[in-house]
Amino acid sequence: MRTDRVAVLGAGAWGTALATSFHRAGLDCVLWGRDAETVAAIVESRRNPRYLGDIALPEGMKATTDLDTALAGAGIVVLAVPAQTMRGFLSAIADRTPPDAVFVCVAKGIDRETGRTMSEIIDEIAGRDRSAVLSGPSFAADVASGLPTAVTVAAHDIEAAKALAAALSSRTLRCYASDDLAGVELGGALKNVLAIAAGIVHGRALGASALAALTARGFAELRRFASALGARPETLSGLSGLGDLILTCGSEKSRNFAYGAALARGDDLGGMKLAEGVHTASVAARMAREHGIDAPIVFAVDAILAGRISIDEAMSALMSRPLKTET
Numbered sequence: 001m002r003t004d005r006v007a008v009l010g011a012g013a014w015g016t017a018l019a020t021s022f023h024r025a026g027l028d029c030v031l032w033g034r035d036a037e038t039v040a041a042i043v044e045s046r047r048n049p050r051y052l053g054d055i056a057l058p059e060g061m062k063a064t065t066d067l068d069t070a071l072a073g074a075g076i077v078v079l080a081v082p083a084q085t086m087r088g089f090l091s092a093i094a095d096r097t098p099p100d101a102v103f104v105c106v107a108k109g110i111d112r113e114t115g116r117t118m119s120e121i122i123d124e125i126a127g128r129d130r131s132a133v134l135s136g137p138s139f140a141a142d143v144a145s146g147l148p149t150a151v152t153v154a155a156h157d158i159e160a161a162k163a164l165a166a167a168l169s170s171r172t173l174r175c176y177a178s179d180d181l182a183g184v185e186l187g188g189a190l191k192n193v194l195a196i197a198a199g200i201v202h203g204r205a206l207g208a209s210a211l212a213a214l215t216a217r218g219f220a221e222l223r224r225f226a227s228a229l230g231a232r233p234e235t236l237s238g239l240s241g242l243g244d245l246i247l248t249c250g251s252e253k254s255r256n257f258a259y260g261a262a263l264a265r266g267d268d269l270g271g272m273k274l275a276e277g278v279h280t281a282s283v284a285a286r287m288a289r290e291h292g293i294d295a296p297i298v299f300a301v302d303a304i305l306a307g308r309i310s311i312d313e314a315m316s317a318l319m320s321r322p323l324k325t326e327t
């Protein structure tokens with residue numbers, strides 16, 4: 001695997017933050033964005049005001065709107081566009097990518113149309129030996145600011161995951177390796193749905209005890225998804241599961257949490273930033289029904305977002321479920 005040259009595709013919050021981190025780590029990294037104004041701001045003013053406010057980006061960081069320039073010679077291609085655009089985006093760029101380059105998807109979601117995870121999409125379009133994911137508790141603003149962060153990098157082959165983790169780590173971004181792709185991806189995608197639920201609890205001022213209960217019972221749902229879908233439940237106790245749940249179920253800096261809070265307060269949702277859980281909720285609920293997974297919180301979020309039930313009805317349904325032993 002060639003790990004010295006990295007292309008990061010997608011100059012939103014997360015792509016810009018990761019490119020910043022890789023540049024600081026000494027990698028030869030080029031950030032690609034489709035929006036000329038954003039790319040010009042990154043190159044000329046060392047800022048990405050649209051997505052990262054006034055956080056100062058490092059000197060010498062490379063950014064371009066030219067895809068072929070970004071991809072030339074890249075051994076690692078980081079995919080940092082929203083999950084629901086991943087299939088179309090990867091299909092369009094795969095042939096323009098060096099044939100031995102590995103794709104590292106950093107989007108957190110499940111494809112709504114097909115129910116496939118991001119790595120399954122890469123497997124299908126580019127091949128199994130070329131797919132990897134990076135996921136874990138990591139706000140873009142923290143990573144771009146150089147604050148200490150830890151994430152998991154997963155690939156089908158543990159040696160490939162270790163090589164990627166070693167290449168992408170730095171003094172501020174610590175990457176752990178895993179070969180449980182499904183577990184790492186389920187954690188990242190489903191915590192977004194649970195963070196919306198947590199935001200709803202916060203927005204309705206239901207109290208810290210309710211928020212803790214919601215987070216713990218959400219974690220139980222994550223583990224059930226893992227067991228039913230061929231992932232290792234213990235992976236969900238790691239960074240891309242429990243770690244990300246703790247982060248995003250407890251902070252309005254999470255866009256999913258903020259979305260849930262705004263929904264619960266009855267605020268205008270137009271113009272809110274990307275909240276991947278809004279798109280993942282329906283496919284997660286569908287998968288749970290198909291696989292017989294007991295996932296009351298995921299079902300409730302899906303039903304609220306689809307307008308089938310009100311927040312109050314969902315709360316009272318969750319609280320009046322039959323009493324059971326804790327599993």
Ligand SMILES: NC(=O)C1=CN([C@@H]2O[C@H](COP(=O)(O)OP(=O)(O)OC[C@H]3O[C@@H](n4cnc5c(N)ncnc54)[C@H](OP(=O)(O)O)[C@@H]3O)[C@@H](O)[C@H]2O)C=CC1
Nearest residue numbers: 010011012013014015035081083085106107108139140274
């Ligand atoms: N922000 C964070 O803290 C973290 C985000 N993530 C995940 O990373 C993924 C991306 O999130 P984030 O960067 O925050 O999102 P943003 O909304 O900040 O940025 C999305 C980026 O994708 C680009 N884009 C959107 N659609 C397309 C398309 N069809 N083709 C090419 N480019 C496209 C946008 O371009 P344009 O500006 O031109 O619209 C923009 O540059 C999500 O899945 C998210 O869950 C993971 C960890 C942390």
Ligand SMILES: O=C(CO)COP(=O)(O)O
Nearest residue numbers: 136137138139254255256
């Ligand atoms: O995934 C994230 C942090 O790990 C970012 O969460 P939000 O997309 O909810 O902001």
